[in-house]
Amino acid sequence: MDEEKIKIFYQNWLNVVSQQADGYIYDEERNLLPTRDIFSKFKILIEKFLENQLEEYEKIWILPGIRGTGKTTLLMQLYKIERFLKPDDQNILKNIGKLEEIFYLDVSKLKLNNISLNEFFNFYEKAKGFNFVSLDRKLLLLLDEVHYDENWGLFLKVLFDSTKGHKNLFVIATGSSAISLRMNPDLYRRTTVMEVFPMKFSEFLILKYNKKLPVANLQDGIHEIIFNSSDAREVYLGLNQYAMEIDKFFANLQPNVEEGFFENGGLPSTIKITNKVKATEMIKAAINSIIAKDIIGMEKFKTQTIAKIYDLLYLLANSDTISYEKIKKSLKIERFETLDSLIEVLGMAGVLIKVKSYGMTYGPVRKTPKLLFITSSLRSAILDNQFWPGIEGKKLEDYFALIYVEGLKNKLAVDLFYDISEGGADFILTLKDKSKIIIEVGFNKEEIRQVMNTQNKVKGKYGLVFGSSKLELV
Structure with a gap:
């Protein structure tokens, strides 16, 4: 040279x-x-x-x-x-x-x-x-x-x-x-x-509105209460200490701030863009860049398989739980091994999070995993921010998966599953001491049926339902 x-x-x-x-x-x-x-x-x-x-x-x-x-x-x-x-x-x-x-x-x-x-x-x-x-x-x-x-x-x-x-x-x-x-x-x-993950809601508020949480280290403190208490009552009492301050904080946020976060607020590169369509197109471009530069560069898949990656992401974004068999048929992928490799690569590329299933014997089973996005902003961009009612709650599932891999894994928890049985809970969180917490998430979620169904079989330490505006002990 x-x-x-x-x-x-x-x-x-x-x-x-x-x-x-x-x-x-x-x-x-x-x-x-x-x-x-x-x-x-x-x-x-x-x-x-x-x-x-x-x-x-x-x-x-x-x-x-x-x-x-x-x-x-x-x-x-x-x-x-x-x-x-x-x-x-x-x-x-x-x-x-x-x-x-x-x-x-x-x-x-x-x-x-x-x-x-x-x-x-x-x-x-x-x-x-x-x-x-x-x-x-x-x-x-x-x-x-x-x-x-x-x-x-x-x-x-x-x-x-x-x-x-x-x-x-x-x-x-x-x-x-x-x-x-x-x-x-x-x-x-x-x-x-150290992976640089998409933003949590607290970071979004700081970067977009320069608005900090009302109490220093509040996020870590709440994590400790929610995921490291001895029982549900201890969780309730711990959260109740912060309830008034948190309610006041959220009451003073701009209208629809949570919706903005779930749509385009996961990535710092788009949060200052006021044109929602432009922000969505930027996120789509990032996804296409991952496909073009990361996955194609591996030289692992045939051209016709590469061409199906975006269709695969759309199918996952627009579905609740979907079987490998259905994905395989919908995309006309011949071999399960090819589909499994595609999903594995999308996980390695930082796009998807794979959540393993708990099955009929209530131990980990080799069934179709729940496939979530590392940020709901990816899911929203793929769907052009158009969610049918049965899919809206996936935004919160995506967000909880991010909280797990970024903030809980190897600190308070060691594994994350979902209940594959009908009427089961969204997540089963395994803590370091091998005890389990049953978790259900959703918008305006008031019922506890799914948590109780899974709790009766898994015998978790306690159950949590995220989605109600009220703090209750039941």
């Missing part, structure tokens, strides 16, 4: 990157845009990095996530982290001078110029007068869309191995190709993977 070409790219990049970052972190009035919850997690990691407290496995972070979840914005906010620090960030403020450089790089721009990561950082070492092996200064590397380099995994592996002798390098790499980021064999035991 011509070193002069890399030098020109590097100089041009330095000239534009700061201004480019400002476009991500400020609004039109030059006010700092709010951050997502994940920003705070990395602020803590940067604090550890500056104090030489990062563990070896924390040195390189891989952040997969579907397009539109704000991965680039996160990196830009970290690139300009000093502008987001507050007086109570004393430890970072005290040590920020130890940070020699924060370097943000869009790897897709390297690809466009036919420069590899390895070639660029060989030049970067020379330009900065150091090498990674003996790096004696704190360097934070932010690598955006890292999957555009075909040898990105090998590059990060070598970088990890080269810097074993010190704690002066911290790397955060993002990519929209969730499949390739998860499947790279070079990075086994060398990186930590």
